[in-house]
Amino acid sequence: MGKEVKTNAMRILDRLKLPYTLNSYECKEFIDGVHIADMLGQDPAQSFKTLVCSGKGGGYYVFVLPVARELDLKKAARAVGAKAVELLPVKEINAVTGYIRGGCTAIGMKKQYPTVIDQSAGEFDRIIISGGRIGSQIFLAPDDFIKATGGSYGDILAEM
Numbered sequence: 001m002g003k004e005v006k007t008n009a010m011r012i013l014d015r016l017k018l019p020y021t022l023n024s025y026e027c028k029e030f031i032d033g034v035h036i037a038d039m040l041g042q043d044p045a046q047s048f049k050t051l052v053c054s055g056k057g058g059g060y061y062v063f064v065l066p067v068a069r070e071l072d073l074k075k076a077a078r079a080v081g082a083k084a085v086e087l088l089p090v091k092e093i094n095a096v097t098g099y100i101r102g103g104c105t106a107i108g109m110k111k112q113y114p115t116v117i118d119q120s121a122g123e124f125d126r127i128i129i130s131g132g133r134i135g136s137q138i139f140l141a142p143d144d145f146i147k148a149t150g151g152s153y154g155d156i157l158a159e160m
Contacts, residue, residue, distance in 0.1 A: 007132030008098070008108030009148075013140070016148055020140040023128075027135040031102070033067030037128075044068040047128040048121065050104045052097060052113070053085035060096055061085055062106045062149075063156050064117040064129070072158040079116045079154035105130040105138070106149045115151030117142065122153060 098110040121142040
């Protein structure tokens with residue numbers, strides 16, 4: 001087996017000397033995070049997805065939340081000081097982030113956009129995020145994620 005090819009996210013974590021563990025799994029195309037967590041026997045509350053939004057006045061924002069939960073757009077807008085935000089259409093993800101759907105992570109995007117991770121991440125010693133490509137995961141401490149993204153914690157989840 002060959003050496004793992006590093007993604008932008010992994011290179012940034014290495015450069016910042018932030019510890020992480022890499023997990024690879026077999027997956028040829030996009031499968032939602034809940035199914036991935038199920039397939040790998042992981043807690044969906046500890047597995048986080050990355051959603052990119054655009055602001056009504058322009059600009060992009062990144063929100064990171066548990067895979068089984070939904071983003072509250074009003075809470076998200078408040079968290080970044082925007083009047084309103086809306087989810088970025090899937091066809092625009094690569095152009096804005098440099099990543100593809102299912103392999104998008106807030107670490108190492110084309111530009112560093114304002115990033116908010118749901119406050120529930122603080123309940124875990126380590127969270128699971130995309131490694132920057134489909135079939136790749138990164139396990140890291142939530143505070144290290146904040147350091148790598150310049151992000152902040154916030155209340156961004158829709159009520160269940």
